[in-house]
Amino acid sequence: MSDDLERLANRVLWPGFFGTEAPEWLLAELRDGLAGVVYFGQNIGEGLSALSDAILEANPDALIGIDEEGGSVTRLESATGSTLPGAAQLGQLDDLAATRATGAELARRVAAIGGNVVLGPVADVNTDPRNPVIGVRSFGSEESLVSRHAVAEVEGIQRGGVAACVKHFPGHGDTHLDSHHSLPEITLDLEEFERAHLAPFRAAIDAGVDSIMTAHIVVPAWGEAPATLNPRVLGMLREWGFYGVVITDALDMAAIRETVGIGGGAALALAAGADLLCIGNPTNPGDAALADQDERDFRAARDGIVTALRDGSLPRERVEEAAARVTTLAAKLRARGAGAVEAPPFDARAVVGAAVTGAVADAVALAVVDARRRSSLAVDSASSFVAEALAQGDHRQRLDVARASIEEQDAALDAAVAADGLTVILVDRPEADAAQRDLVQRAAQRDPRAVVVNVGLAPEHELPLPVVQVGAASRIGAEIAGERLRGASFPSRVSAGRVD
CATH class of the missing domain: 3.20.20.300 (Glycoside hydrolase, family 3, N-terminal domain)
Structure with a gap:
């Protein structure tokens, strides 16, 4: 039984x-x-x-x-x-x-x-x-x-x-x-x-x-x-x-x-x-x-x-x-x-490139402060590959704003500003997380030329720095955001994964 x-x-x-x-x-x-x-x-x-x-x-x-x-x-x-x-x-x-x-x-x-x-x-x-x-x-x-x-x-x-x-x-x-x-x-x-x-x-x-x-x-x-x-x-x-x-x-x-x-x-x-x-x-x-x-x-x-x-x-x-x-x-x-239908060739870069919006620059190098929230069981949101793909070997520093003191946060911002590159604040909850917003505010005071890369939902309220809106904590999204800040351009429209 x-x-x-x-x-x-x-x-x-x-x-x-x-x-x-x-x-x-x-x-x-x-x-x-x-x-x-x-x-x-x-x-x-x-x-x-x-x-x-x-x-x-x-x-x-x-x-x-x-x-x-x-x-x-x-x-x-x-x-x-x-x-x-x-x-x-x-x-x-x-x-x-x-x-x-x-x-x-x-x-x-x-x-x-x-x-x-x-x-x-x-x-x-x-x-x-x-x-x-x-x-x-x-x-x-x-x-x-x-x-x-x-x-x-x-x-x-x-x-x-x-x-x-x-x-x-x-x-x-x-x-x-x-x-x-x-x-x-x-x-x-x-x-x-x-x-x-x-x-x-x-x-x-x-x-x-x-x-x-x-x-x-x-x-x-x-x-x-x-x-x-x-x-x-x-x-x-x-x-x-x-x-x-x-x-x-x-x-x-x-x-x-x-x-x-x-x-x-x-x-x-x-x-x-x-x-x-x-x-x-x-x-x-x-x-x-x-x-x-x-x-x-x-x-x-x-x-x-x-x-x-x-x-x-x-x-x-x-x-x-x-x-x-x-x-x-x-x-x-x-x-x-x-009887499965074979998937046609798919250009993911064209799709993601058209979806990434906002600030553009012509930087020679980036100095990335990764201030995203800690990973959850559902989403490995703070994995290092996002910051790595964005920085491409340039300066980057992980900063857990939920735990770091103001002094530690300021030290990370100072190091980024002192580095040879465009200061980039990487966030994922700028609307919902006051600590991320405060960090962006202090970054703007230190370096008005700095930019924000947001891999989360677009903020409803304007931030004091230009924003590259990515909309995903993914390697391909971070790569494209970095390329935008280094002067690359992407199509504004795609269809079925191909450029129109």
Whole structure:
């Protein structure tokens, strides 16, 4: 009886794991029907295609998913930074052909390493400029803009033979908290929430999206449970005619782990209507992660499901329904892969170059003060590759303005001004972070010729220095910003990744 229930639970579980080779416990579970795996940065290496082959040999129906959004979020290029446009850049251009082509290129890259599920695009409407987890991952702050670009990227991804997954339902855009660390609550009037945040998900469903990821947010008007565990919220998807796979955001995030726990969350999510349970990245606990954290988290989720099946709090029919949806998606992807449309040549530099706006200069060298916020679990925003790509070997200094004293900040500014080059203040939250704004103000007092490079949302209020607006913490965006400050020019219009 126990083995039967464990096999059933396996069919709806989607774990992360340590290493660039599949551990034996994972291969054994895949042979016993495990739904598949999710790749994170620590899984990426030269042998990634061989890793996918091993996973698919153990379970030919395995779904291999990866957070590959372009812009600020990449796993395939986590060591060096993304070379694809991000959502905010595509929303800034508002060229659907370019967004569709970006989706096709995402699909091509993921399929090339043996993956078959792109965990994107983000369909959240970012209406709160303080948002610490969405921001430039969103196409914008207006629902019709986000809707049409979410659909375009879904079309590009799915024509490439892999599944798209719009996220994070019912909308993570109007929060100033990060569900990786807490349980955000959105207290909008229900009519306003439905007007501003649901449209992109409805549009993606109408466009035939394969899967939808839930958000760990609470909307009190729909009840006290977070959306991932809330049957009223997830039930809306079925009411709208969505018959694809509902995927949970990671169950190891604090919003679930520190409230009902991974096991309890797994059972409650299934009962609420989820189909595939993303367990998460075993490196997330940081130094507290145990050597077998990946297997522990997986077994905690499975044990929670098996316990709920045994005590009757989770009907077997609900889990079988979820497993059937996962199996149907796997079969669809096998058929789609055979007829996938090859991605056309894609000029990411043309797209990103047209999206980067603002100040230009003719500097011989740059002196970069990197004042961005610390990295989060979702976005490795403070990775050194952004500053490196901007500075190109010139002076650069990392400055954590949230922790550094005023004296330390002033010393960093003085060193930049004294260096042989144009002073550049690299920021990512100039509207929401007072410390970043204050630093820019003091830089302007020291060097009125200095400039700001902003890889976050465009500030609503004018800064005292010229701004290069990049809209993504990516390698390609930083390279192009640096080139602009060194006198290079870029096209103002593109279509399908090519210059018009």
